[in-house]
Amino acid sequence: MSSGEAITSVLQEDRSFPPAAEFSEQANIKPDEYQQMWDRANEDSAGFWGDLANENLHWHQPFETVMEGDMPDTKWFLGGKINASYNCIDRHLDSWRKNKAAIIWEGEPGDTRVLRYQDLHREVCKFSNVLKQLGVEPGDRVTLYMPMIPELAIAMLACARIGATHSIIFGGFSADAVAERNNDAQSKLVVTADAGWRRGKELPLKPAVDESLEKSPSVEKVVVVRRTGADVNMVPDRDFWWHDLMEDASADCDAVELDAEHPLFILYTSGSTGKPKGVLHTTGGYMLGTTMTSKWVFDLKEDDTYWCTADIGWVTGHSYIIYGPLSNGATTIMYEGAPNWPDEGRFWEIVEKYKVNIFYTAPTAIRAFIKWGEEWPSKYDLSTLRLLGTVGEPINPEAWMWYHRVIGQEACPIVDTWWQTETGGIMMSPLPGVTATKPGSCTKPLPGVVPDIVTKDGTSLPDNSGGLLVMRKPWPHMLRTLYGDHQRFLDTYFSEIEGCYFAGDGARRDEDGYYWIMGRVDDVLNVSGHRLSTMEVESALVAHEQVAEAAVVGFPHDLKGEGICCFVTLTSGAGSEDLKQELIGHVRKQIGAIASPDQIRFAAAVPKTRSGKIMRRLLRDIAAGREQVGDTTTLEDYTVLASLRESDEG
Ligand code: PRX
Numbered sequence: 247m248s249s250g251e252a253i254t255s256v257l258q259e260d261r262s263f264p265p266a267a268e269f270s271e272q273a274n275i276k277p278d279e280y281q282q283m284w285d286r287a288n289e290d291s292a293g294f295w296g297d298l299a300n301e302n303l304h305w306h307q308p309f310e311t312v313m314e315g316d317m318p319d320t321k322w323f324l325g326g327k328i329n330a331s332y333n334c335i336d337r338h339l340d341s342w343r344k345n346k347a348a349i350i351w352e353g354e355p356g357d358t359r360v361l362r363y364q365d366l367h368r369e370v371c372k373f374s375n376v377l378k379q380l381g382v383e384p385g386d387r388v389t390l391y392m393p394m395i396p397e398l399a400i401a402m403l404a405c406a407r408i409g410a411t412h413s414i415i416f417g418g419f420s421a422d423a424v425a426e427r428n429n430d431a432q433s434k435l436v437v438t439a440d441a442g443w444r445r446g447k448e449l450p451l452k453p454a455v456d457e458s459l460e461k462s463p464s465v466e467k468v469v470v471v472r473r474t475g476a477d478v479n480m481v482p483d484r485d486f487w488w489h490d491l492m493e494d495a496s497a498d499c500d501a502v503e504l505d506a507e508h509p510l511f512i513l514y515t516s517g518s519t520g521k522p523k524g525v526l527h528t529t530g531g532y533m534l535g536t537t538m539t540s541k542w543v544f545d546l547k548e549d550d551t552y553w554c555t556a557d558i559g560w561v562t563g564h565s566y567i568i569y570g571p572l573s574n575g576a577t578t579i580m581y582e583g584a585p586n587w588p589d590e591g592r593f594w595e596i597v598e599k600y601k602v603n604i605f606y607t608a609p610t611a612i613r614a615f616i617k618w619g620e621e622w623p624s625k626y627d628l629s630t631l632r633l634l635g636t637v638g639e640p641i642n643p644e645a646w647m648w649y650h651r652v653i654g655q656e657a658c659p660i661v662d663t664w665w666q667t668e669t670g671g672i673m674m675s676p677l678p679g680v681t682a683t684k685p686g687s688c689t690k691p692l693p694g695v696v697p698d699i700v701t702k703d704g705t706s707l708p709d710n711s712g713g714l715l716v717m718r719k720p721w722p723h724m725l726r727t728l729y730g731d732h733q734r735f736l737d738t739y740f741s742e743i744e745g746c747y748f749a750g751d752g753a754r755r756d757e758d759g760y761y762w763i764m765g766r767v768d769d770v771l772n773v774s775g776h777r778l779s780t781m782e783v784e785s786a787l788v789a790h791e792q793v794a795e796a797a798v799v800g801f802p803h804d805l806k807g808e809g810i811c812c813f814v815t816l817t818s819g820a821g822s823e824d825l826k827q828e829l830i831g832h833v834r835k836q837i838g839a840i841a842s843p844d845q846i847r848f849a850a851a852v853p854k855t856r857s858g859k860i861m862r863r864l865l866r867d868i869a870a871g872r873e874q875v876g877d878t879t880t881l882e883d884y885t886v887l888a889s890l891r892e893s894d895e896g
Contacts, residue, residue, distance in 0.1 A: 259643050263650070264682040265659055269632075273679020274545050280680045283693035288719075294694060295722055299323060299534050302541075303573075304337045306503040309530070313720070317747055318740040320720035323506035323530035330510055330533050331370060331407035332501035334572035338363045347577045350551070350600055351396045354443035354583025359396055363575075366400070369492075371499040373397075373404035376491045380467045382435055384409030384502060387512065389433040389465070391415045391424055391451060393442025394582040397471045397488060398558055399568055401437045406510060406529075409502045413512040413524070416559025417442055417449065419838040421457035423522075427514050428462035430524055431729060437488075439471040440478045445584045452478040506530030512729045513561055515667040516770055516778050523738070524729030525561075525667050532565075533573060535671035535723025539692060540570030543661050543675045544604050545633055553579035554606040554635075555593065560776065561667040562637055566606060570671070585611060590618040594626035605653070606635035606663075608775040610807050612645045617805065620652050628653060633678055635661040638775030639807050640763045646685035664688035664763055666749060668739065670723030673697070674761050687760045694721055699755050704743045707755075712764050715753040716746035771800040772808050776840055780862070783810060783843070786836035790829060792816050797852040797860045801845075801869035809844035811869035813852050821848030845869065 270277050287294040296312035299305075309326025338344065349361045361369065382388060388410045392398040398414075405412040413431045415424055428436070438455045441448040452470055456479060459465055470478065471488040480487070507528045514522040540546055544566075552571055556562035558580075571578040579600060585593045593615075597605065615623070634654050641649075641662055650660055659678035665671060674697065676682075676689040683689060691697050696719040699707045707713040717724075724747065728735040742748045752764040771778040780798040787796035795815040803809030814821070814829065826846040834842050847869075853861040 259684055259686050261643070261647075262682050262684050263659075265679050266657075269659060270679040272547075273677070274547075275542050275677045275680055277680050280677055280690075280693070284691070287694035288696060291694065291719065295322070295534065298538055299326075299530070299722075302537050303328065303530070303533055304333050306332075309506060313722075317717075317720045317745070318736055320724070321507055322528075322534075322722045326506040326530055327503040328506055328530050328533065329407065329409075329501035329504055330529050330569060330573075331374075331403045333533055333537075334403060334406075334569060335363060335367045335370060336501060338575045339367060343575050346575065348572060349396060349399055349578055349580055351580045352582065352596060353395070354446075354581075354587055361396055361399075366403070366572075368497045369396075369400045370403045370407060371497045372492050372495040373400050374407045374499040375495045376469070377404055377408055377410060377435070378499075379491070379495070380435060380469070380486075382408065382410050384504070385509070386410045386435075387413055387431040387433045389413050389415060389424070389428055389431065389436040391417065391419075391436060391438045391455060392471065393417055393439055393449070393451065393473055394557060394580055395439065395442070395471065395473055396580065397437075397439070399580065402511075402558070402564075402568055403572075407499065407501050409504050409508060411509040411511055411526075413514070414559055414564070415514070416557060416838075416840075417451055418559075418840050419454075420835055421454040422461070422836055423838060424454060424458035425461035427522065427524075428458060428465055430514070430522070431512055432464045433462070434464060435467045435469070436465050437469045437471070439473040441474040441476040443474060443583050445587045448474045448476050450476060452476075456481075504529055507726070509726075511564065513564065513667055515561075516782060522782070523734070524731075525725045526727050526729050527670050527723070528726050531722030531724070532670050533569065535721065536565045536570035537573040539672040539675075540566065540574050540576070542677055542692065543663060543672050544571075544606070544635065545678050546571065546574050546576050546604070548575070550603040550632075551577050551579065551600050551630075552604040552606075553581075553596070553600075553602045555581065555585070555611065556606075556608070556637075561670070562606075562608075565671050585614065586618070589622075590615075591622040591625055594623045594628060597628055597631065598626040601630040603630055604633045604635070605631055606637065608638040609636055609641040609645055610639065610774040610805065612636065612641065612649050613805055613807070615653075616645060616648050623652055628655065631655075631658050633661065634658045635663055635675075637663045637665070637672075639772050640765060641686060643685035650685075659683065662686075662688045664761070668725040669721070669749075670725065673717070673721070684760055687756075687762050689760050691761075695719075697761065698746070699753055699761075700743060700746070702742070704746065709755055709757045712752055712754040714743065714767065715749045715751045715761070715763070716743050717749065718746055720747075771798070771810060773800070773803075773810060773840060774806045778810075778837075778841055782837060783812065783833060783841055786833045786841070787812060787814060787829060789836065790832050792819075792825065793829070795852060797862065797865055798843075799862050799865045799869050801866065803844065806844075810841065811845040811847065811865070812843045813847050813849050813865055815849055815851055821846075 292312040307327035309323035311324040344364045512524045554566045663672040663675040674688045699713040783798040784796045797813045800808035
């Protein structure tokens with residue numbers, strides 16, 4: 247967005263779906279409660295959050311102050327002592343829940359494991375002792391680079407138990423990406439696996455760790471889970487098998503009583519400049535946010551089987567596979583593999599097999615389901631589903647309608663949840679027993695959340711004007727800093743709009759107070775619901791000896807939401823099909839398969855402003871096959887445009 251003007255909105259959507267009376271009657275939040283809660287939170291934030299924290303979390307020592315300071319540096323629950331692992335496990339053990347399934351896991355090949363709360367407690371205590379024995383102390387950082395297996399959940403909760411800060415790196419990232427994150431966090435230990443299963447193939451992990459450790463010297467020890475049985479190289483005194491260490495570990499390990507502001511985890515997310523940002527979340531506020539939002543938004547009930555299909559490598563998995571559901575004593579499903587393995591019915595087979603009640607997925611997955619056809623879900627009994635959710639990117643109204651009709655069988659409310667890695671938990675979403683939904687809108691802020699739509703100078707915009715989405719008040723589960731770079735935290739989120747957290751998204755609020763997210767206003771790509779920095783892809787490309795310059799933009803992609811288009815200028819010579827393939831492979835190696843370019847276009851030059859900034863808006867138009875309609879007055883060299891349009895598509 248260039249200046250302070252509003253963003254023009256083109257979406258028209260008039261359909262509305264009020265909650266069914268039967269749903270509202272049994273809902274955790276009833277129709278008359280939402281406004282009362284929101285008003286109370288707005289008038290007395292401390293009272294509102296303080297009461298919830300006392301009623302919904304276990305404190306080893308009660309907090310004295312609910313919140314101190316205003317944005318950007320708000321601290322929550324000072325004086326309180328708390329442990330996330332205790333809240334997710336121990337507090338359920340002195341009731342019948344000790345024998346309740348905490349995690350139902352299904353591996354891609356079809357193997358299964360069920361961890362009851364007391365099993366989870368035993369495994370987490372044992373691995374906590376393993377970590378301690380390997381020298382991990384409170385405050386140390388531990389990298390988890392693992393497939394979606396129960397050991398990942400166990401390792402997270404073990405870190406939390408002893409006060410170590412976990413940094414989970416999605417298994418699709420490359421060795422270089424792992425090394426960069428290890429270095430930034432100064433990780434002491436890495437937990438990984440030999441490999442994981444993905445579409446019937448082994449996805450090796452340990453070799454990438456080996457390679458990464460050549461460049462990340464802070465890591466002293468590696469624990470390796472044997473998942474597939476793949477051959478791996480074990481370095482004596484550095485690498486240890488999980489099963490060997492666990493064999494002798496004691497199952498006795500008290501949860502450490504930690505300050506509420508103790509760092510729980512770092513999660514790296516792409517920024518608009520090359521280096522990933524280490525979003526840091528702390529214990530008390532994050533646990534309150536994820537606990538309450540799980541209860542309100544997913545309407546979690548004691549006998550629900552809940553499934554969030556995200557990977558734990560992303561924030562959705564942190565907050566809504568592990569911390570939020572387990573804190574509520576829920577049964578959470580974890581699935582290792584791909585949605586189309588062995589066939590396109592796999593998700594629906596899992597829904598039928600475990601009689602799933604609540605299903606939370608991403609619009610990119612829904613678009614794939616639509617493409618695969620209704621015959622897949624129609625083979626299975628989906629009648630146990632009572633609530634559906636989406637997250638990660640705007641859902642187009644037609645995909646919403648398909649989800650509603652085919653998966654929800656027109657009987658399930660859909661919660662379209664807007665939030666970010668930085669917000670820690672859901673910020674805007676329908677409450678399923680309260681809010682009438684409109685396809686494509688994340689509807690309204692949750693109690694305690696105070697968003698606004700503003701211009702660049704911070705002026706509130708009237709209804710139906712698109713603008714910048716900001717938060718005007720702090721909330722307990724917001725990020726506290728970017729690890730090791732507090733100035734970048736201030737610059738990234740708090741410098742653009744005076745007194746507000748600026749989320750990076752554009753949005754519009756309609757006459758009913760409903761929010762419609764219009765996508766990000768910066769250059770970050772959203773590929774299959776994953777945020778990727780154009781800069782990271784560009785730096786990967788220019789690291790290739792034949793590439794002089796690269797400009798990367800997104801373009802609308804049927805399946806992925808956004809595809810990656812790379813404009814590349816070469817140091818010499820002409821481009822070829824072979825070079826295209828080589829560059830694609832190069833980016834995959836540097837960043838990972840999720841950043842795999844969809845188009846490589848060779849060009850003599852890229853359009854730049856006089857100050858040397860790449861004019862991405864023009865490139866986006868070209869990548870999407872649109873004619874330029876925007877302002878090109880700042881363009882330095884007009885001839886560049888014509889040659890770019892002629893550059894062939896890859
Ligand atoms: O642009 C918004 C989009 O995803 C961004 C956050 O990405 P990330 O930090 O990776 O977290 C994803 C999971 C929470 C947001 O700034 N986004 C997320 N949810 C929605 C969304 N856009 C529209 N509607 C949503 N429900």
